Amino acid sequence: HMNDPQMTDVDRIAADPTDVPDPIDRSSPATVNVELETRELVAEVEPGVTYTYMTFDNQVPGPLIRVRKGDTVNMTVTSHEDNTMPHNIDLHAVRGPGGGAEASMVAPGETETFQFKATYPGAFIYHCAVPNLDYHIASGMYGLILVEPEDGLPEVDHELYFGQNELYTTGDVSQDGHHDFDMDAMTAEEPTYVLMNGESRAITENRYGPVTVDVGDTARVYFVNGGPNLTSSFHPIGCVWDEVHPQGGIGGPPHRNIQTTPVMPGSATIATMHFEVPGPVKLVDHALSRVARKGLLAVVEAEGD
Amino acid sequence: HMNDPQMTDVDRIAADPTDVPDPIDRSSPATVNVELETRELVAEVEPGVTYTYMTFDNQVPGPLIRVRKGDTVNMTVTSHEDNTMPHNIDLHAVRGPGGGAEASMVAPGETETFQFKATYPGAFIYHCAVPNLDYHIASGMYGLILVEPEDGLPEVDHELYFGQNELYTTGDVSQDGHHDFDMDAMTAEEPTYVLMNGESRAITENRYGPVTVDVGDTARVYFVNGGPNLTSSFHPIGCVWDEVHPQGGIGGPPHRNIQTTPVMPGSATIATMHFEVPGPVKLVDHALSRVARKGLLAVVEAEGD
Amino acid sequence: HMNDPQMTDVDRIAADPTDVPDPIDRSSPATVNVELETRELVAEVEPGVTYTYMTFDNQVPGPLIRVRKGDTVNMTVTSHEDNTMPHNIDLHAVRGPGGGAEASMVAPGETETFQFKATYPGAFIYHCAVPNLDYHIASGMYGLILVEPEDGLPEVDHELYFGQNELYTTGDVSQDGHHDFDMDAMTAEEPTYVLMNGESRAITENRYGPVTVDVGDTARVYFVNGGPNLTSSFHPIGCVWDEVHPQGGIGGPPHRNIQTTPVMPGSATIATMHFEVPGPVKLVDHALSRVARKGLLAVVEAEGD
Ligand SMILES: [Cu+2]
Ligand SMILES: [Cu+2]
Ligand SMILES: [Cu+2]
Ligand SMILES: [Cu+2]
Ligand SMILES: [Cu+2]
Ligand SMILES: [Cu+2]
Ligand code: NA
Ligand code: NA
Ligand code: NA
Ligand code: NA
Ligand code: NA
Ligand code: NA
Ligand SMILES: [Zn+2]
Ligand SMILES: [Zn+2]
Ligand SMILES: [Zn+2]
Ligand SMILES: [Zn+2]
Ligand SMILES: [Zn+2]
Ligand SMILES: [Zn+2]
Ligand SMILES: [Zn+2]
Ligand SMILES: [Zn+2]
Ligand SMILES: [Zn+2]
Numbered sequence: 001h002m003n004d005p006q007m008t009d010v011d012r013i014a015a016d017p018t019d020v021p022d023p024i025d026r027s028s029p030a031t032v033n034v035e036l037e038t039r040e041l042v043a044e045v046e047p048g049v050t051y052t053y054m055t056f057d058n059q060v061p062g063p064l065i066r067v068r069k070g071d072t073v074n075m076t077v078t079s080h081e082d083n084t085m086p087h088n089i090d091l092h093a094v095r096g097p098g099g100g101a102e103a104s105m106v107a108p109g110e111t112e113t114f115q116f117k118a119t120y121p122g123a124f125i126y127h128c129a130v131p132n133l134d135y136h137i138a139s140g141m142y143g144l145i146l147v148e149p150e151d152g153l154p155e156v157d158h159e160l161y162f163g164q165n166e167l168y169t170t171g172d173v174s175q176d177g178h179h180d181f182d183m184d185a186m187t188a189e190e191p192t193y194v195l196m197n198g199e200s201r202a203i204t205e206n207r208y209g210p211v212t213v214d215v216g217d218t219a220r221v222y223f224v225n226g227g228p229n230l231t232s233s234f235h236p237i238g239c240v241w242d243e244v245h246p247q248g249g250i251g252g253p254p255h256r257n258i259q260t261t262p263v264m265p266g267s268a269t270i271a272t273m274h275f276e277v278p279g280p281v282k283l284v285d286h287a288l289s290r291v292a293r294k295g296l297l298a299v300v301e302a303e304g305d
Numbered sequence: 306h307m308n309d310p311q312m313t314d315v316d317r318i319a320a321d322p323t324d325v326p327d328p329i330d331r332s333s334p335a336t337v338n339v340e341l342e343t344r345e346l347v348a349e350v351e352p353g354v355t356y357t358y359m360t361f362d363n364q365v366p367g368p369l370i371r372v373r374k375g376d377t378v379n380m381t382v383t384s385h386e387d388n389t390m391p392h393n394i395d396l397h398a399v400r401g402p403g404g405g406a407e408a409s410m411v412a413p414g415e416t417e418t419f420q421f422k423a424t425y426p427g428a429f430i431y432h433c434a435v436p437n438l439d440y441h442i443a444s445g446m447y448g449l450i451l452v453e454p455e456d457g458l459p460e461v462d463h464e465l466y467f468g469q470n471e472l473y474t475t476g477d478v479s480q481d482g483h484h485d486f487d488m489d490a491m492t493a494e495e496p497t498y499v500l501m502n503g504e505s506r507a508i509t510e511n512r513y514g515p516v517t518v519d520v521g522d523t524a525r526v527y528f529v530n531g532g533p534n535l536t537s538s539f540h541p542i543g544c545v546w547d548e549v550h551p552q553g554g555i556g557g558p559p560h561r562n563i564q565t566t567p568v569m570p571g572s573a574t575i576a577t578m579h580f581e582v583p584g585p586v587k588l589v590d591h592a593l594s595r596v597a598r599k600g601l602l603a604v605v606e607a608e609g610d
Numbered sequence: 611h612m613n614d615p616q617m618t619d620v621d622r623i624a625a626d627p628t629d630v631p632d633p634i635d636r637s638s639p640a641t642v643n644v645e646l647e648t649r650e651l652v653a654e655v656e657p658g659v660t661y662t663y664m665t666f667d668n669q670v671p672g673p674l675i676r677v678r679k680g681d682t683v684n685m686t687v688t689s690h691e692d693n694t695m696p697h698n699i700d701l702h703a704v705r706g707p708g709g710g711a712e713a714s715m716v717a718p719g720e721t722e723t724f725q726f727k728a729t730y731p732g733a734f735i736y737h738c739a740v741p742n743l744d745y746h747i748a749s750g751m752y753g754l755i756l757v758e759p760e761d762g763l764p765e766v767d768h769e770l771y772f773g774q775n776e777l778y779t780t781g782d783v784s785q786d787g788h789h790d791f792d793m794d795a796m797t798a799e800e801p802t803y804v805l806m807n808g809e810s811r812a813i814t815e816n817r818y819g820p821v822t823v824d825v826g827d828t829a830r831v832y833f834v835n836g837g838p839n840l841t842s843s844f845h846p847i848g849c850v851w852d853e854v855h856p857q858g859g860i861g862g863p864p865h866r867n868i869q870t871t872p873v874m875p876g877s878a879t880i881a882t883m884h885f886e887v888p889g890p891v892k893l894v895d896h897a898l899s900r901v902a903r904k905g906l907l908a909v910v911e912a913e914g915d
Contacts, residue, residue: 090847090848092845092850092870094848095850095887096848096887096889097848097889097890098847098848098892099847099848102889119886120850120852120867122867124869125869132902133898134899134901134902134903137898186899187899187903187904189897190493227843227897227898228898228899229897229898229899229900230897231569231841231872233536233570233571233572235397235571235572237395237404237434238395238399238401238402238403238404239400240397240400240425242425246865246868247865247868247871247872248869249865249866249867249868249869250866250867251865251866251867252863252866253557253558254557255551255552255557256554256555256556256557257425257426257427257554257555257556258551258552259397259427259552259553259554259571259573260397260552260569260570260571261552261569262567262872264843264870264871264872264896265843265870265896265897265898266843266845266869266870266896266897266898267843267845267869267870267896277400279401280402282403286569286572287532287533287534287535287570288438288439288442288570289439289491289492289494289533290534291438291439292436292438292439293439293491293492294492495798536841536874538837538841538875538876538877540702540876540877542700542708542739543700543704543705543707543708543709544705545705545730547730551856558862558863559862560857560859560861560862561859561860561861561862562730562731562860562861563856563857563859564702564732564734564735564857564858564876564877564878565702565857565874565876565877566857566874567857567872567874581705581729584706584707585707587708591837591874591875591876591877592799592837592838592839592840592875592876593744593837593838593839593876594744594796594797594799594838594839595839596743596744597741597742597743597744598744599797
């Protein structure tokens with residue numbers, strides 16, 4: 001038996017994939033202030049299906065944070081007063097205990113700030129890292145921090161942002177009602193949903209519409225895999241990754257002409273593509289039962305001819 | 306209760322690993338015609354165990370297609386008149402909707418042709434991509450297209466072709482009878498069999514015999530992982546990969562002296578080895594319960610001294 | 611119902627991560643004698659939980675073997691007279707049948723010796739490779755052989771050694787008593803425990819204490835994934851891998867600034883880090899339910915300021 005869907009706190013939990021800060025226009029380090037609010041809230045996985053998400057700033061994945069190698073970051077984490085659990089943040093760009101988790105633990109209504117220096121470039125996951133961290137990440141508490149190299153990244157026409165995570169619930173996929181978290185399913189690594197940007201097929205015509213680009217454009221995708229458990233086989237249907245930075249690290253030679261790149265849970269990638277022909281490019285985890293059965297899909301539509 | 310084995314439509318479904326087209330002997334692009342027939346048929350997984358496969362050209366993996374970067378390919382897909390389902394083809398070498406899937410959908414008895422230009426080099430999977438694509442790929446509908454770089458690949462003594470996929474059935478491994486497809490097992494990513502070239506231990510002395518090479522020889526392996534869900538940890542027991550092109554892409558520096566290379570579902574690899582000593586080299590997914598319990602094994606026998 | 615814990619044969623099964631042979635101080639090849647004893651014994655997974663391990667030299671992972679490219683190795687394998695099963699060794703550094711497994715099969719009380727030449731550099735797994743090899747590896751029969759390149763590896767302050775494997779038992783995690791091996795769980799790839807150095811949280815303050823280093827130090831980690839089935843997403847919480855040799859191969863360019871590196875079952879990695887700030891660095895498989903639910907954790911504590 002399933003409970004009825006709950007009232008939702010927000011209309012949309014899926015991060016906008018085009019909501020990426022501009023490239024950094026500085027040639028020297030700076031001190032940057034970043035603030036994230038942790039918040040538990042009810043939203044729809046798909047129409048008729050609700051879940052109590054945990055988020056950074058009411059979206060999944062959380063906001064893309066963009067800094068430059070050498071920057072000093074003042075990281076502030078707040079916890080919404082209506083929360084019921086402690087939260088914190090571990091950024092893989094941070095050197096220090098728990099990647100910042102120990103310094104940022106916040107009870108409902110609290111705020112903590114800590115400082116770190118971004119010493120190495122790349123795209124890194126951030127995530128909640130309380131003791132039940134797999135539950136918090138599965139429920140949406142992850143995002144991406146981009147640490148630009150000193151010379152920046154090559155210019156592209158579009159920068160896009162996507163994140164993948166598993167949802168472990170007591171219901172079946174697409175079963176109407178409010179889905180409760182299922183600890184046994186998570187322990188067995190057997191998710192109900194596997195999602196791109198936190199909702200079933202959010203960035204497709206079913207929900208908020210595809211991202212649109214023009215034929216002839218280039219795009220760089222920042223992709224983070226929250227997991228907490230599954231490896232993503234990240235593939236653009238109808239296209240290819242021109243260049244991939246494996247696991248998001250910048251510093252080694254990129255891989256070229258890659259159809260499908262592994263992105264581990266707790267990792268990320270930077271992957272570029274370009275559009276020679278019109279039509280949809282579908283971003284998937286090529287473990288295809290997650291696409292055909294568990295809601296994972298995002299679409300980039302190339303317009304023109 | 307299990308049904309009796311069914312009458313088989315073919316004696317063998319396993320692709321011959323030595324059936325690889327010759328290297329391309331051209332220094333300029335050409336227009337190439339490729340034709341594949343989709344066909345559903347009954348064959349043996351192992352003696353006494355039958356399954357209704359879906360194939361390209363009656364073999365698993367489907368034929369290795371070989372073209373050159375810059376070539377224009379006229380791709381024709383037919384559907385055998387006895388088929389019961391629609392089929393199509395998505396090639397990861399294709400730019401365009403569904404990698405060609407939208408242009409190639411064929412009902413039983415139909416034929417479709419579309420044209421694409423091979424613009425980037427590497428070894429790429431092709432596979433059926435109808436809505437139930439995980440079911441079709443699990444049942445055998447995948448293969449490999451090699452897009453040679455303009456300068457070709459280094460000469461080797463042997464080129465070999467292998468493919469891995471999972472079989473999800475209502476029976477247990479080696480249980481006599483006809484095995485039906487099991488949708489729940491596929492959704493849970495819990496296969497009955499994991500196979501090399503579509504049958505249990507096909508390329509070993511149990512069935513069609515190992516591939517033979519001579520001590521002193523070099524070999525290049527084209528390996529495709531259909532999945533649809535599992536990552537392969539591709540390893541040659543008793544040998545090492547001299548060079549690996551991760552995920553089949555050509556363009557970045559190869560990895561060297563690699564024991565085990567990840568090949569994601571919906572991906573491929575190009576891996577070379579050489580034979581210094583006589584005896585068997587066993588190709589496996591080093592997730593060893595798939596080898597010890599689920600039928601995955603292929604053998605290359607080095608003869609001489 | 612669970613049986614009572616059994617009497618243990620040893621107080622500790624976890625390999626000491628600092629027990630790494632010194633770098634090789636030779637500029638020409640040598641003949642090296644290596645001897646390993648296979649032994650089945652009862653030890654604690656965690657206090658109150660016992661299991662009948664299988665080991666090389668009474669530890670998990672087995673001893674780190676260190677040779678130089680070009681060396682000739684006389685490999686001797688013995689089997690303790692109290693053993694109940696045959697054992698052998700497959701080293702991924704060996705060219706030849708079964709990586710040495712065919713030449714080294716030993717019944718209880720027996721000894722076998724074979725010779726091989728280390729022809730390629732890297733960090734390679736060794737493991738038992740009898741027909742039920744997944745059971746033997748899951749029970750602890752794996753380790754790492756380092757084949758140094760001719761010019762050696764860069765100097766570092768610390769070299770550390772860790773290994774990961776799954777334990778498949780009829781009990782639940784942390785359930786008091788003697789846990790029997792569970793073949794069905796292994797076939798389903800659903801482990802009870804996932805462990806670093808063979809015991810639950812062995813290299814933490816819970817058991818034998820963390821490894822300690824000083825702020826300012828560099829460290830190179832040799833990490834082997836026995837599996838037998840799961841891929842490890844190897845990550846240092848609160849730090850980053852400065853350089854990674856993917857899958858342990860030496861010869862290609864290393865990856866740099868890597869947060870999480872895939873280490874396949876039946877593979878290894880060489881990964882370096884350095885310590886700029888005090889506090890714990892926690893080594894994990896970032897498939898975090900294995901950390902939060904199944905015992906996987908090791909800690910390196912950086913002291914100073
Ligand atoms: Cu949290
Ligand atoms: Cu993390
Ligand atoms: Cu089909
Ligand atoms: Cu595909
Ligand atoms: Cu053994
Ligand atoms: Cu092995
Ligand atoms: Na599972
Ligand atoms: Na569920
Ligand atoms: Na599963
Ligand atoms: Na089955
Ligand atoms: Na399972
Ligand atoms: Na168990
Ligand atoms: Zn545009
Ligand atoms: Zn595709
Ligand atoms: Zn182009
Ligand atoms: Zn030959
Ligand atoms: Zn091996
Ligand atoms: Zn690489
Ligand atoms: Zn050689
Ligand atoms: Zn020190
Ligand atoms: Zn530093």
